[in-house]
Amino acid sequence: MALVVQKYGGSSVADAKSVKRVAKRIAEAKRAGNDVVVVVSAMGDTTDELLELAAQITPLPPQRELDILLTAGERISMSLLAMAINNLGIKAKSFTGSQAGVITDAAHGKARIVDVVPERIFGTIEKGQVAIVAGFQGVNSATNDVTTLGRGGSDTTAVALAAGLNADVCEIYTDVDGVFTADPRIVPTARKIDRITYEEMLEMAASGAKVLALRAVEYARRYGVRLHVRSSFSGAPGTVVSGTFGDPIDPNAPDGTAEHGAQQEENAMEDPLISGVAHDRSEAKITVVGVPDKPGMAARIFEVVAASGANIDMIVQNVSAAATGRTDISFTLPEGHGPDALAALRNVKDEVGYEALEFDDQIGKLSLVGAGMKSNPGVSARLFGAVRDAGINIEMISTSEIRISIVTRADSLDDAVRAVHTAFGLDSSDGEAVVYAGTGR
Amino acid sequence: MALVVQKYGGSSVADAKSVKRVAKRIAEAKRAGNDVVVVVSAMGDTTDELLELAAQITPLPPQRELDILLTAGERISMSLLAMAINNLGIKAKSFTGSQAGVITDAAHGKARIVDVVPERIFGTIEKGQVAIVAGFQGVNSATNDVTTLGRGGSDTTAVALAAGLNADVCEIYTDVDGVFTADPRIVPTARKIDRITYEEMLEMAASGAKVLALRAVEYARRYGVRLHVRSSFSGAPGTVVSGTFGDPIDPNAPDGTAEHGAQQEENAMEDPLISGVAHDRSEAKITVVGVPDKPGMAARIFEVVAASGANIDMIVQNVSAAATGRTDISFTLPEGHGPDALAALRNVKDEVGYEALEFDDQIGKLSLVGAGMKSNPGVSARLFGAVRDAGINIEMISTSEIRISIVTRADSLDDAVRAVHTAFGLDSSDGEAVVYAGTGR
Numbered sequence: 001m002a003l004v005v006q007k008y009g010g011s012s013v014a015d016a017k018s019v020k021r022v023a024k025r026i027a028e029a030k031r032a033g034n035d036v037v038v039v040v041s042a043m044g045d046t047t048d049e050l051l052e053l054a055a056q057i058t059p060l061p062p063q064r065e066l067d068i069l070l071t072a073g074e075r076i077s078m079s080l081l082a083m084a085i086n087n088l089g090i091k092a093k094s095f096t097g098s099q100a101g102v103i104t105d106a107a108h109g110k111a112r113i114v115d116v117v118p119e120r121i122f123g124t125i126e127k128g129q130v131a132i133v134a135g136f137q138g139v140n141s142a143t144n145d146v147t148t149l150g151r152g153g154s155d156t157t158a159v160a161l162a163a164g165l166n167a168d169v170c171e172i173y174t175d176v177d178g179v180f181t182a183d184p185r186i187v188p189t190a191r192k193i194d195r196i197t198y199e200e201m202l203e204m205a206a207s208g209a210k211v212l213a214l215r216a217v218e219y220a221r222r223y224g225v226r227l228h229v230r231s232s233f234s235g236a237p238g239t240v241v242s243g244t245f246g247d248p249i250d251p252n253a254p255d256g257t258a259e260h261g262a263q264q265e266e267n268a269m270e271d272p273l274i275s276g277v278a279h280d281r282s283e284a285k286i287t288v289v290g291v292p293d294k295p296g297m298a299a300r301i302f303e304v305v306a307a308s309g310a311n312i313d314m315i316v317q318n319v320s321a322a323a324t325g326r327t328d329i330s331f332t333l334p335e336g337h338g339p340d341a342l343a344a345l346r347n348v349k350d351e352v353g354y355e356a357l358e359f360d361d362q363i364g365k366l367s368l369v370g371a372g373m374k375s376n377p378g379v380s381a382r383l384f385g386a387v388r389d390a391g392i393n394i395e396m397i398s399t400s401e402i403r404i405s406i407v408t409r410a411d412s413l414d415d416a417v418r419a420v421h422t423a424f425g426l427d428s429s430d431g432e433a434v435v436y437a438g439t440g441r
Numbered sequence: 442m443a444l445v446v447q448k449y450g451g452s453s454v455a456d457a458k459s460v461k462r463v464a465k466r467i468a469e470a471k472r473a474g475n476d477v478v479v480v481v482s483a484m485g486d487t488t489d490e491l492l493e494l495a496a497q498i499t500p501l502p503p504q505r506e507l508d509i510l511l512t513a514g515e516r517i518s519m520s521l522l523a524m525a526i527n528n529l530g531i532k533a534k535s536f537t538g539s540q541a542g543v544i545t546d547a548a549h550g551k552a553r554i555v556d557v558v559p560e561r562i563f564g565t566i567e568k569g570q571v572a573i574v575a576g577f578q579g580v581n582s583a584t585n586d587v588t589t590l591g592r593g594g595s596d597t598t599a600v601a602l603a604a605g606l607n608a609d610v611c612e613i614y615t616d617v618d619g620v621f622t623a624d625p626r627i628v629p630t631a632r633k634i635d636r637i638t639y640e641e642m643l644e645m646a647a648s649g650a651k652v653l654a655l656r657a658v659e660y661a662r663r664y665g666v667r668l669h670v671r672s673s674f675s676g677a678p679g680t681v682v683s684g685t686f687g688d689p690i691d692p693n694a695p696d697g698t699a700e701h702g703a704q705q706e707e708n709a710m711e712d713p714l715i716s717g718v719a720h721d722r723s724e725a726k727i728t729v730v731g732v733p734d735k736p737g738m739a740a741r742i743f744e745v746v747a748a749s750g751a752n753i754d755m756i757v758q759n760v761s762a763a764a765t766g767r768t769d770i771s772f773t774l775p776e777g778h779g780p781d782a783l784a785a786l787r788n789v790k791d792e793v794g795y796e797a798l799e800f801d802d803q804i805g806k807l808s809l810v811g812a813g814m815k816s817n818p819g820v821s822a823r824l825f826g827a828v829r830d831a832g833i834n835i836e837m838i839s840t841s842e843i844r845i846s847i848v849t850r851a852d853s854l855d856d857a858v859r860a861v862h863t864a865f866g867l868d869s870s871d872g873e874a875v876v877y878a879g880t881g882r
Binding site: 016019020050053054056057058060061062064065066068069071072073075076078079080082083084086087093094099120144 | 512
């Protein structure tokens with residue numbers, strides 16, 4: 001008997017019919033002999049509707065009150081889901097984040113989980129009942145106030161609970177079949193990835209793959225929680241995210257993981273070179289033009305930008321022109337952080353002595369992710385070649401151990417993704433050859 | 442400086458615009474120097490919408506889950522209201538029933554308040570902030586589960602908090618101007634009652650006047666909480682419900698009560714004979730035909746009906762016909778309790794030996810309420826005369842110390858209410874003569 005944490009997103013419980021469908025799936029997992037704990041998001045567009053209500057009241061709601069408002073969403077979905085499961089003859093009880101023991105810090109709207117004390121959840125599964133837990137929310141134990149976890153909060157709740165309960169697997173149900181080698185809306189030949197490491201998934205999520213929240217993957221890696229990302233609309237296995245492909249697989253693990261054990265162990269000797277191609281259209285580029293080429297100027301610029309609250313991603317500094325003694329510094333950041341960063345930079349114009357600021361929100365970022373590229377010198381060359389052959393200009397480049405990212409014009413991004421996806425043999429028409437047999441291997 | 446508890450019903454906070462209007466009124470009370478605690482119901486039709494969602498899931502939702510679902514409604518209204526008040530420059534914080542210390546028993550869906558421990562509310566008003574509390578809900582401290590109080594729950598929350606906080610007044614805001622001498626939709630000449638005793642208000646509420654929940658009035662009488670029922674749409678004073686009309690009035694009391702102090706003290710010597718005419722169309726009549734006229738038969742019938750969960754109201758037993766040795770017993774009860782009561786009676790047909798059952802849901806009840814009628818023998822005669830003169834047949838009669846109720850055909854009820862209202866000089870066209878100068882005085 002396994003202990004399974006299942007997480008269902010808002011699109012999986014968008015209306016009464018969907019809630020009943022999800023209840024059926026939960027009942028099946030329970031009847032198959034598992035202990036089941038379910039984390040659920042607010043139904044469909046509920047959160048947006050509540051935000052819209054708040055916006056009708058005031059443009060600047062106190063964050064404490066906004067958190068109270070938003071948590072009404074999960075309260076509705078969790079109680080309806082519990083009703084639907086009870087209706088199928090299986091006892092189920094719903095719990096708020098607070099009741100489930102999800103303890104957070106006091107940062108309303110973006111609280112971090114500091115502890116999980118799931119005594120009531122243990123008690124519920126010990127009685128053979130299903131526990132439904134509200135995602136996205138917790139309680140600040142110092143003030144007893146309700147908090148929300150911000151973006152990706154429900155995924156994080158699920159992973160944190162799975163860690164706190166020492167669950168066998170955390171299944172993340174969504175409206176797609178798993179993690180893909182690229183966004184299927186852009187690359188119709190994209191393939192579902194059967195398994196991926198935490199590190200690769202982190203790079204994919206950080207590079208724009210939306211199926212799993214970055215925070216949740218970080219949490220899962222830290223506590224060794226095995227994730228299974230899969231569709232709530234089909235019974236097919238999805239993508240397993242775990243430490244290494246060679247992990248021994250529990251033959252009693254819930255549906256969709258056990259059957260792949262053998263295959264995974266075989267492949268452990270031969271990691272795929274490339275996991276997939278992620279893309280991100282949500283960033284913008286700021287260029288600080290004509291920065292005096294003196295020590296400390298770049299440091300000062302990034303100090304100021306960081307203090308404005310902006311998350312800096314990629315940075316490029318042009319070679320300074322000897323003639324002018326000046327250089328241009330470009331960096332990317334989430335588009336929404338642009339105004340604050342620009343305002344902060346304007347404040348230090350005289351101090352830094354730069355000539356001008358440029359803001360460009362028409363950029364796109366492509367990231368190629370794969371643990372196998374670590375020891376593979378041919379990957380960058382193949383990536384740049386594919387993009388060049390597609391007639392697309394590369395504006396910025398950054399790399400990590402297992403990722404190469406490039407910035408292009410936004411309107412060239414889709415073509416670039418398709419070209420790279422093909423160049424690395426990821427297209428499903430290429431058959432089962434998941435493992436890249438490139439020059440460097 | 443007074444401590445005021447204000448309660449706003451769902452119709453007062455039906456949309457964002459109404460929430461802002463209510464916030465303005467709260468801000469005014471706060472700026473006038475009062476400490477303000479606000480109890481709020483769910484917005485407009487929210488509760489019905491949530492019930493409809495539950496009905497789409499299952500016809501028999503577990504009551505624990507239904508309570509969790511329904512409490513989402515106040516969560517939304519209370520946080521929006523807190524936002525709106527903050528937006529006016531006054532600090533406000535919202536609290537669930539649980540956070541506000543509303544402790545109940547475990548009877549989900551109809552929980553009774555067993556204690557109020559409003560530490561967080563005291564803390565909030567001590568900081569000069571407005572506390573917003575979710576009506577209709579509490580927490581069962583044994584299980585830590587959320588409960589709802591059922592019908593009239595928000596009024597009861599407000600009164601319980603006012604008692605627990607030792608508030609100077611509990612203002613119940615609604616969509617009418619106060620308690621009226623009759624329903625103005627039936628009697629256009631009905632007058633607003635300026636003041637009424639707990640006992641009279643109890644009889645009015647029990648007899649069908651909907652403006653205040655019976656439970657809340659009982660609670661207010663028990664703890665001596667002064668109520669002020671008034672409109673959230675106008676600044677006019679409404680109806681004060683208190684122990685006796687002679688109560689000394691605090692000159693620093695919030696708006697609408699102080700100004701009436703002098704007038705109330707004057708009138709204390711001369712209580713109005715009649716408070717008003719209530720009506721109720723929600724009852725039905727069951728007649729047990731041909732009950733053997735033996736000792737214990739009536740007792741057995743009412744034992745069985747009570748065990749079915751029905752609330753019996755009026756009872757009439759006809760004089761038994763000596764020839765047959767049988768009698769008919771009629772009683773009224775809430776229409777919805779009819780099916781269970783009938784089923785229970787059918788089960789004892791042989792035991793009791795009655796001949797038949799009749800069910801009549803086309804009845805109406807009129808109740809004349811007034812503390813002054815205690816010592817006034819002319820009141821019943823005048824009531825029966827007025828109804829007879831209107832050509833309406835009286836089917837049942839019951840009385841208490843300060844109330845006379847009659848049952849008529851449902852389609853005669855409005856005419857009866859108008860006739861009685863006029864006969865007791867309650868019509869507003871009769872000028873300011875609130876005090877009846879009838880035969881008996």
